[in-house]
Amino acid sequence: MVMQRAVDILLATAFLLMIVNGNGRAEDAPKIIITSPAFAPSEEIPVRYTCDGADDSPPLTWSGIPRGAVALALVVDDPDAPSGTFTHWVVYNISAGSSGFQTNELKDLKTGLDYPQAVNDFGKLGYNGPCPPPGAPHHYHFKLYALKAALALPTNSRAAQVEEAINPQTLGMGEMIAIFGR
Numbered sequence: 001m002v003m004q005r006a007v008d009i010l011l012a013t014a015f016l017l018m019i020v021n022g023n024g025r026a027e028d029a030p031k032i033i034i035t036s037p038a039f040a041p042s043e044e045i046p047v048r049y050t051c052d053g054a055d056d057s058p059p060l061t062w063s064g065i066p067r068g069a070v071a072l073a074l075v076v077d078d079p080d081a082p083s084g085t086f087t088h089w090v091v092y093n094i095s096a097g098s099s100g101f102q103t104n105e106l107k108d109l110k111t112g113l114d115y116p117q118a119v120n121d122f123g124k125l126g127y128n129g130p131c132p133p134p135g136a137p138h139h140y141h142f143k144l145y146a147l148k149a150a151l152a153l154p155t156n157s158r159a160a161q162v163e164e165a166i167n168p169q170t171l172g173m174g175e176m177i178a179i180f181g182r
Helices: 004-021 160-167
Strands: 031-037 062-063 071-078 086-095 138-147 168-181
Touching: 031 138, 062 160, 071 160, 086 160, 138 160, 160 168
Parallel strands: none
Antiparallel strands: 031 062, 071 086, 071 138, 138 168
């Protein structure tokens, strides 16, 4: 009986340690949720947000940003691209108090949002939507990172530079995956 109780306590402790974010309290573990009112996770991205449509950046919402986050970073990529993971959009130093973007919110420089965007793998600054070759649908990963510090990067940084700078600053992360095929 005593041995079974000890095993139960050890198992419960191990479970709690798996979900704790290093701060000693399970309820504080980051649970960032990223969604879009335009499409659901695992569903097809509407043509409007792709190269076959207007190539508008999709509306996104998020919640569950962990305490202590100073900034956020958004990375949208396609790991199914023939040449390897292809990055479509990187925005960084987003206000940690923000809760999302409207459609094309960052294309208009008059919005008052001063969030730097990286040069994507199309060689362009900002968003370029899904544009896969004909064949099986590709999976597009919308990843939001909570950062413990803003990123100090030069203007026109490449997506890979931003992603490298994100890693040591990450407090938490959320991801939504959607698909698009042609």
